[in-house]
Amino acid sequence: MSKEIYENPDLKKERQNCPFNKEEITHLLDGGKEKTIERKQLENYILSDEQLKDAVPMEYLSHADKYAEELRKACLLMHKLADSPAGQVPTLRALMGAGLGSAVLKEGNPLALHYVMFIPALMGQGTIDQQAKWLEKAYNLNMIGTYAQTELGHGTFLRGLETRATYDPKTQEFILESPSLTAYKWWPGSLGKTANYAVVMAQLYTKGKCEGTHPFMVQLRDEETHEPLPGIVNMWLNPVCISSYIHYGTYVKPTNSKLSYATMVFVRVVVCQDVTTNLRKAVTIATRYSCVRRQSELKPGDREPQVMDYQAQQNKLLPPLAATFAFQLAADHLWNLYHTANNNIEQGDLELLPDLHGLSCALKALCSSEAANFVEVCRQSCGGHGYMSCSNFPRIYGQVTAAETYEGENTVLWLQVARYLVKTRKEQSGGLSVKYLIGEEKGPKTVDTTLEGIVKLYRRAAVGLVDVAIAELDKSGRKGEAPHDAWNHAAVYLIKAAQAHARLFVVESFVDSLKEGKLSAPVRTVLSQLCELFIIYWLLERSGDFFLCSNLTKQDLLLLNSKYVELLAAIRPQAVNLVDSFDLRDEVLNSPLGCWDGNVYQRLFDEAAKSPLNQSNVHESFHKYLKPLLKSNL
Amino acid sequence: MSKEIYENPDLKKERQNCPFNKEEITHLLDGGKEKTIERKQLENYILSDEQLKDAVPMEYLSHADKYAEELRKACLLMHKLADSPAGQVPTLRALMGAGLGSAVLKEGNPLALHYVMFIPALMGQGTIDQQAKWLEKAYNLNMIGTYAQTELGHGTFLRGLETRATYDPKTQEFILESPSLTAYKWWPGSLGKTANYAVVMAQLYTKGKCEGTHPFMVQLRDEETHEPLPGIVNMWLNPVCISSYIHYGTYVKPTNSKLSYATMVFVRVVVCQDVTTNLRKAVTIATRYSCVRRQSELKPGDREPQVMDYQAQQNKLLPPLAATFAFQLAADHLWNLYHTANNNIEQGDLELLPDLHGLSCALKALCSSEAANFVEVCRQSCGGHGYMSCSNFPRIYGQVTAAETYEGENTVLWLQVARYLVKTRKEQSGGLSVKYLIGEEKGPKTVDTTLEGIVKLYRRAAVGLVDVAIAELDKSGRKGEAPHDAWNHAAVYLIKAAQAHARLFVVESFVDSLKEGKLSAPVRTVLSQLCELFIIYWLLERSGDFFLCSNLTKQDLLLLNSKYVELLAAIRPQAVNLVDSFDLRDEVLNSPLGCWDGNVYQRLFDEAAKSPLNQSNVHESFHKYLKPLLKSNL
Incomplete structure (x- = not known):
């Protein structure tokens, strides 16, 4: 007889009679x-x-x-x-x-940056000769590289970088140097202890003239001894790296700046997928735990109910559950656009690029910030146990929130998106993703709270918030402010407009994917509920924007409120089945709270037993510090 | 000649001509x-x-x-x-x-729990004899105690605790035991390795009957050897503790349950003060850093501006700066109420207690959740450097967000507050803090956007959201739902109502404190600006609630929008002076980003140099793992 696999009875019940595959x-x-x-x-x-x-x-x-x-x-x-x-x-x-x-x-x-940044930089920016020299070596891991752009005092603004590469016509070499403390390369992963080569971004100086930032290949360490090469001061701390160097480099010639633009778009789509995967982990852990955990009292005298049966808990967990689908479908949509655009680019057609760039900025900023907030809500929904390291929430949060800063700091991205929106709205011309800003389509007089009606409201809000920002820009202009000052003084509005644009894209992608996707009826039903829940949730979160920009009435809002709580109740019974569908292995979840079998308490206990402190009854520090204190009669 | 103290020139400039003391x-x-x-x-x-x-x-x-x-x-x-x-x-x-x-x-x-929970438990709940036996010992640190309530499977709900204390009439002792895995005491700080005594909450059984939870004094470890006493299995991990015991305890008799109620209020006020101190640290670090950090471009061709000069950055940092004052003044207000109530309680008058309890729940939940969000915004405003451990943001955040769970989980507290609000509104009777819910004062037809006018809007929103929740409760009642089900199905609305109530208290406290406080004119000016900024900020964040519950129009909102950005610009020049006023020493800030002298980059560099990994050029792991890989020609 085979050993029976334990399954928490509450989870077993949740999994019975799942209506979808x-x-x-x-x-x-x-x-x-x-x-x-x-x-x-x-x-x-x-x-x-x-x-x-x-x-x-x-x-x-x-x-x-x-x-x-x-x-x-x-x-x-x-x-x-x-x-x-x-x-x-x-x-x-x-x-x-x-x-x-x-x-x-x-x-x-x-070794991530070796593959994610170093090799792509060689492929995208190196000459054929350089690729012949380095690519095989890099693929075979005979060299380990990183990509060194960010400096201690300089991040987002490429033109602000201080590292210099001075061309010496006599030797035909480039001398790289960090002229000051703030020029130290800081942050590039692996730079400190692991990598022995780096593609370094530096200001190119020839004949005393600065030619802007360019990439250079720099050997950092001896290939045999791993000792830093002369002139390279190198320190490592996770994930921070510092390097000060005066060294000879090889210029890596950018082959096509539009292509590197496309790479940036690609990387941002990957970021969206990654934060969505992380969000799925958080939602799975919190949902399973909430169905195992029993707490407090719903019906007086009854057994403590599953935490998931509280509406307040559903309100915490079902929107992020829905968000995992919303973000994934939007990222898929962008991914398809990217491939179309990339094919066009290879054929010399760059038309889709601004549109794609705008969408990738918007989606990266939106997914990373929303996912970070949602992960935190998931963590908090697990009470004290969510606070423990072993719950894995702290690590998941750390990874998601990092994505708010890297690959384009979110606030900077929002303002870039806003620039595209304002330009489109003012010039009445722009790409596919901003077509809704062209023309004067007024929203309907009365609001229709069907799915299509709500999408229209999102469109109204997106248009309306761009108009509010433009009005603010015009007001500053009339006061005689220079355009860059006016732009800065409208930043709060511009960011809101960009966010509304990003939300519209996500909401439309979700609705369209369900309309177009080949789905069985039961799967369509549950995904449609999640879709409706999600777009109402987001609307309620920012209902002021909709009041401001559309004809939404108080009655409409109360109606949407009611729909929202009805959807919470409707989706609740499928919560565990939905997170099961993510098919995340226990090793990937890496949390005693979220394992498939729901054996939460035994696993927490086992996890605690692994602590080195728990290998003895009395820690040596007792004798050194605590006992003298206990005996000192303070 | 004395050595000149370095001061970053940008900070020096910020500090010149401070208009207030x-x-x-x-x-x-x-x-x-x-x-x-x-x-x-x-x-x-x-x-x-x-x-x-x-x-x-x-x-x-x-x-x-x-x-x-x-x-x-x-x-x-x-x-x-x-x-x-x-x-x-x-x-x-x-x-x-x-x-x-x-x-x-x-x-x-x-040793915190020894002082914060163990000694107060003895003082509040022990008999005179017990106090004579233990208090001096505890004060002199001849014993180190903790307070063990939370169990692996049980938190908020005291009645759900499993630990048993069975009275043995023969020996006149209590036998304490953990009957199951989920009964393990988990979380009480110091329990695992440090404490040798604990006040343990357990279900009291006498003559086979459960008499509810009561506190027991339990010796955990030998006073000399620190070895766990027989029957005590003890494991420690930060901050989690597990203890399984079958042991003899001494019953600690609660002297006055109302008094322990007051202690709970006291502790919650302390939590509010603590999270506010933490928020001040975060705001100080982020504000100083934002004035030292120069990034990107405002005016084309100009030097990179101080990050603080971006409106987007002001929008991140000035609301939390204002919030530190709002929360502190509200906590002070509650502190005064507590003292009044405490005096009354000692004279047998318990009338203020429900009011005080409601306010302390509301303020604790509000301050901890808002401060956590604000700390995160501060951290993110520092880009990658805010992500580093040494920035101290991760630790500050960890401490603030923990306060969302301990001393009453926030969602549980919100629902308790809501119960008081609904009761007051329905019965048209309640304490001082909820008087505004009594009667049918309709808001004014047209909105007045002065400070007083805005406070009225907060009051309208607070009343309106209670009414929305009551309407939902009534709807469920008409559908025949039992009261506890109806309550659960209105949780989303009830929580919103409780939050609006808490916000009203903070807003009123802020406005009243400035009205009544003895302040010099320059200090009054800047604090009034912060006050106005803060209450407009909160309104804009949740403008939908105000549209729903008052006569706020689109024009009003646009006007408040404009006021808000004007206030950002007005307060910006005083940001550094304001955080200087917090007078937080560099050791307390514990962050190279936030030090008084603004010597950010040198301090970051010095901090990195402290890493043990940076004490050598080549880490031993190179020879063990990396070199074989580099040479393996994969």
Whole structure:
């Protein structure tokens, strides 16, 4: 007889009579049944390796031990690449991301920048000769590179970088140097201890004239000894890196600036997918825990109910659950646009680029900020247990909130999006994604609270908030302010307008995907409920914008309020089945609160038992510090 | 010649021509000039002790080393108590809190619960005999206690606790036991490794009958060897504690349940003050850094401007700056009410208690959740550097967000507040703080956007949202739902109503304090600007509530929008002077980004140099893992 697998009875009940096929949703999210099979094969291959497991949870180790342990596993993973059942490129992608990769390298992959930035920089910006020289070496990991742009005193603003590359016509070499403390390269991952090469962004000086920022290949460390090369002062701390150098570099010639633009778009789509994966993890952990946890009293005298049965808890968890679908479908939509645009670019047609750039900025800023907020709500919904390191919420949050800053700081992105919106609205001309800003389509006199009606409201709000921002710009203009001052003094409005634009894109993508997607009736039903819940939720969160920009009445709002709470109740019974459909393995969730079997308390207990402090009854510090205090009769 | 003290030139400029006396604000926040002097003396006394400084920053240590190091400093602090210039009780308070205490014990004071929970439990709940037996011992630190209520499977709901205390009439002792895994005491700080006694909450069983939860004194460890006593299984992990015991306890008889109610109110006021102190730290760090950091471009061709000159940055930082005053003044107001109520209680008059309880729940939930959000905004406003451990934002955030769960989980508190509001509104009778819910005062037909006018709008919103919740309750009632179901199905509305009530209290406290306070004209001017900024900010954040519940028009909203951005510009020049007025020492801020001298980049560099990984050029892991990989020709 086989050993029976434990399943928490409350979760078992949640899973009974699921009205839809969970695998259909899994395949939808993975991008097809074949992709699901491939993913599962790869997960089995990687996660069955005992050497990739942590003997002691990372959070108990010192910083230096954490680094060594993560490096050990990262190197081992690379050795496993050759035999990967999914092939090298898909495996690499899976190992860098918030899914499988995070199950092994919980603090992030120390070799990530080699693949995500260094190799793409060589491919996108190197000459054929340079690629011949370095690409194979990089692919074979005979060199480990990183991409060094951000400096201690300089981030977003490329033109502000201080690192200099001075051309010496005699030697035909470039001398790279950090002229000041604020010029130290800071932040590039792996720079401090791991990488031995870097693509370094620097101001190019020839004949005493600055020619702007350009990329240079710089060797940082000896390939044999790993000692820093002369002139390179190098310090590492997670994830911060400092490097001061006076060194010779090789100029990496940008081949096509439009192409590197496309790369930026690509990276932002990946960021959206990654934060969505992280949000799925948070929602899964919180939802399962909320169905296992019993707390307080609903009906006087009854057993403590599942926390999930409180409307207040549904209000916390079902909007982020719906958001995981909204964000994924919007990212898929953008991904398709990216491929169309990329094909066009290769044929010399750059028309879609501004549109694509605007959407990728908007979606990256929106997904990262909303996902961060939602992850926090999920964590808080688990009370004290969500606060524990082992819940994995702190780490998930750390990764999602980092995405608010990297690859374009969100506020900077919002203002870039706003510039495109204002230009379109004023000039009455722009790409596909901003067509709704052209013309004077007034919203309907009375509001219709069907799905289509609500989407119209989002469009009204997006148009209206651009108009409010333009009115503010015009007001400053009439006061005689210079355009750049007027722009700054309208920033609060401009950001709001950009956010409304991004929300509209997400809402339209969600509604359109359901309309166009091939879905079984039961899956369509539950996804439609999630869609309606989500777009009403967002509207209620910012109802003031809708009052301001449309004919929304108090009665309409109360009606939407009622619909919202009805949808909470309607979706509640499927919450566990929906997160099950994400098909996230326990190793990926990495949280005793969220495991499939719901054996929460035993797993928490086991996790605590792993603490090195719990290996003895009396810690040595008792004798050193505590006993003298207890005996001192203060 | 004395060595000149460095001051960043941008900060120096910010500090020139300050129109108000910074010390006046410092005294206001400290509670008088004498308190400021006392605080500074104590800070000098504690922070000049070299032994209380960290040789290596905490974040680089392993978990066990962190525990030992924090315990070392905590014990040393206790030895210093006797000679403290401020006296023992004020010193203890300062050492437990988010101010001075956090400068030494960055991960929290391991002896905090001894003073904050254990001793108060003895004082509030012990008999005279018990106090004679234990209090002196506890004061002299001959015993170290904690308070063990929360269990692995049980938190908020006291009646759900599983720990049992069974009276044995033969021995006249109580046998305490954890009957299951979920009954393990979990979370009580110090329980695992530090405390040797605990006040344990347990279900009392006599003659086979459960008499509800009562406190018991339990010895956990041998006073000499610190070994756990027989039957006590004890594990420690920060801040989680587990204890399973079958042990004999002494019943601690509650003397006055109303008094313990008052203690709960007191603790919640302290929580409000603590999260406000933490918010002040975050705002100070972010504001100073934003005036030192130069980034991007405002006027084409100009030098990179101070980040603080962007309206978008002012929009992030000035509302939390204003909030520190709003929360502090509201907490002061509640503190005064507490003292009045406490005097009345001692004279047998309990009338103020429900009011006080409601306000303390509301203010604790509001301050902790808003402060957590604001701290995050401050952190994000510092870009990548705000993400670093050494910025101190992660720790500040961790401490503030914990307050959303402990001492009453916020959602639970909101629903308690709502119950009081609904009762008052329905019965048209209630305490002073809810008097505005009595009667049918309709808001004015047209909105007046003066300070008084806006306060009226807050009152309208608070009344209106209670009415919306009651309408929902009535609707469910008409559908035949039982009252507890109807209550649950209105939770979303009830929470909103409770939040509006809490906001009204904060807003009124702020306006009234300025009206009544003795302030110089320049201080009054700047605080009035902050007050107006803050109450408009909150209104704009939730303008939908005001559209729904008052006669606010689109034009009114646009007018308030304009006022808001004008106030941002008006307060901007005083931002640094205002945070200087908080008078937070660099050791308390504990962040290279926020130091008084603004020497941000040098301090960041110095901080990085402290990393143990940066003590060598090549980490040993290179030879073990990286070199074999580099040479393997994958």
